[in-house]
Amino acid sequence: MFPGSDGDTLHEECGIFGVYAPGIDVARMTFFGLYALQHRGQESAGIAVAHEGEVRLRKRMGLVGQVFSEADLRHLSGDMAVGHTRYSTTGSTQAENAGPMAAESEIGTVVVAHNGNIVNTLDLRDQLVAQGVRLQTTTDSEILTHLIAREPGITIAEKLQRALRQTVGAFSLCVLTPDGITAVRDPNGIRPLCLGRLDGGWVVASETSALATVGATFERDIEPGEVLHISAAGLESSSLEPSDRRALCVFELIYFARPDSSLEGERLHLVRQRMGAELAREHGVDADVVVGVPDSSTPAAIGYAREAGIPYSEGLIKNRYIGRTFIQPDQRLREIGVRLKFNAIPEVLEGKRVVLIDDTIVRGTTSRPIVNLLRSAGAKEVHMRVHAPPIMWPCYLGVDMASREELIAANKSIDEIAEVIGVDSLGYLSHEGLFRAIRHPASNFCSACLTGQYPVPVNGVIDKHALERTIQRV
Numbered sequence: 001m002f003p004g005s006d007g008d009t010l011h012e013e014c015g016i017f018g019v020y021a022p023g024i025d026v027a028r029m030t031f032f033g034l035y036a037l038q039h040r041g042q043e044s045a046g047i048a049v050a051h052e053g054e055v056r057l058r059k060r061m062g063l064v065g066q067v068f069s070e071a072d073l074r075h076l077s078g079d080m081a082v083g084h085t086r087y088s089t090t091g092s093t094q095a096e097n098a099g100p101m102a103a104e105s106e107i108g109t110v111v112v113a114h115n116g117n118i119v120n121t122l123d124l125r126d127q128l129v130a131q132g133v134r135l136q137t138t139t140d141s142e143i144l145t146h147l148i149a150r151e152p153g154i155t156i157a158e159k160l161q162r163a164l165r166q167t168v169g170a171f172s173l174c175v176l177t178p179d180g181i182t183a184v185r186d187p188n189g190i191r192p193l194c195l196g197r198l199d200g201g202w203v204v205a206s207e208t209s210a211l212a213t214v215g216a217t218f219e220r221d222i223e224p225g226e227v228l229h230i231s232a233a234g235l236e237s238s239s240l241e242p243s244d245r246r247a248l249c250v251f252e253l254i255y256f257a258r259p260d261s262s263l264e265g266e267r268l269h270l271v272r273q274r275m276g277a278e279l280a281r282e283h284g285v286d287a288d289v290v291v292g293v294p295d296s297s298t299p300a301a302i303g304y305a306r307e308a309g310i311p312y313s314e315g316l317i318k319n320r321y322i323g324r325t326f327i328q329p330d331q332r333l334r335e336i337g338v339r340l341k342f343n344a345i346p347e348v349l350e351g352k353r354v355v356l357i358d359d360t361i362v363r364g365t366t367s368r369p370i371v372n373l374l375r376s377a378g379a380k381e382v383h384m385r386v387h388a389p390p391i392m393w394p395c396y397l398g399v400d401m402a403s404r405e406e407l408i409a410a411n412k413s414i415d416e417i418a419e420v421i422g423v424d425s426l427g428y429l430s431h432e433g434l435f436r437a438i439r440h441p442a443s444n445f446c447s448a449c450l451t452g453q454y455p456v457p458v459n460g461v462i463d464k465h466a467l468e469r470t471i472q473r474v
Helices: 028-034 070-075 120-131 140-150 156-164 208-213 250-256 268-282 298-306 330-340 367-376 414-421 432-439 465-474
Strands: 015-019 043-052 054-061 079-086 099-106 107-120 170-175 180-185 193-199 201-205 217-221 226-231 234-239 290-293 316-318 343-344 353-358 381-386 424-428
Touching: 015 028, 015 170, 015 226, 028 043, 028 070, 028 079, 028 201, 028 208, 043 107, 043 170, 054 070, 054 107, 054 465, 079 107, 079 170, 079 180, 079 217, 079 353, 099 140, 107 140, 120 140, 140 156, 140 170, 156 170, 156 180, 156 226, 156 234, 170 330, 201 208, 201 268, 208 217, 217 414, 250 268, 250 432, 268 298, 268 381, 268 432, 290 298, 298 353, 330 343, 330 367, 343 367, 367 381, 367 414, 414 424
Parallel strands: 290 353, 353 381, 381 424
Antiparallel strands: 015 079, 015 201, 043 054, 043 079, 099 107, 107 170, 170 180, 180 226, 193 201, 193 217, 226 234, 316 343
């Protein structure tokens, strides 16, 4: 997307995909798997394949469909592959930070596709530099890759167990080695990862929707702390050091994952509808029409409308391609702002009392222009309802989010926020209502951005550009 175009939206770090399927065009399958995970990151994409001990890697800036040509896919022949589509949380948007990352080891080339964020990146970087490693990027993913490659071990599982016990943070990994692929999830299970069965092989992906895209059937989630190696010998599972709690990111259910994906055994479209229904019970209002901010809030808007007995309608139409370019808008188009991304339908909104459903308000900078867009299309009243609790704390575990000073809910009351964004009323889903909708205990999830209670220590945490500043000082 063009830089700064969507600063009031949460962004996931990336999507990862892996396939072990001798005799199948694994590069093409990975391409379409990443295509299904494009929503998780639009900065860069990469695919690595292995065949008879040789590893080939292609990665570039841009969307999946822009990065790879037919010639690339023909070149990437092999029996197994991993792929990565990136949104940055450590390291800026530049070509050298594109994933997956590769490093040489005594067992051959190790390629790592990483979703998450390593909190103690600077300490690990200093350790590697002291050992003589020459780092080429400013991302935690490269540091993680070298850490894994340099650890002793005759198998990748041994290397992973030794390397990952040194890390603090969140990681779901798909690791390619000459003999197979390995799926790994951090002991808290903060970022998702699942396993699918394919005729003649296996698939690993960030979300079940990617399995369906390539014709794989969902087998199970990779367990928190699991190291699952897939090779000609079959499936071999081992474990990292255990954690005392599970902590799947709750925003995977609220916003990040596709609504046709399943998490914790439930289709997210239905979970989000229940969030909307809970929101209607907690914050009902007399209104004529319910409108969701497309596309992420559509299921919750449907649930709200059904529970409240108010008609649901598409009052906003999203231009799904305007956010898919690095071309900067000129000053006149910047002033138009949100109209680049949304168009309102006056016939739906004119003279109506509108309930506007959204998934989050981060800084508030996008909410007010959307409200103004509804009013300019004739809405008589606008009542905003958010199908998540207020975001009060930053995320350090794989989500590109504002600092606490920039988070509007951390610094203003609900009434003050309503005034800032220009709505007639504002209501957020409660923490209790959220987990009634999810139907799993709150203790099974990371909701640190809502509560400030992190599942791992975040003392001394770094910001997104800390590694670049370190290099500049040197």
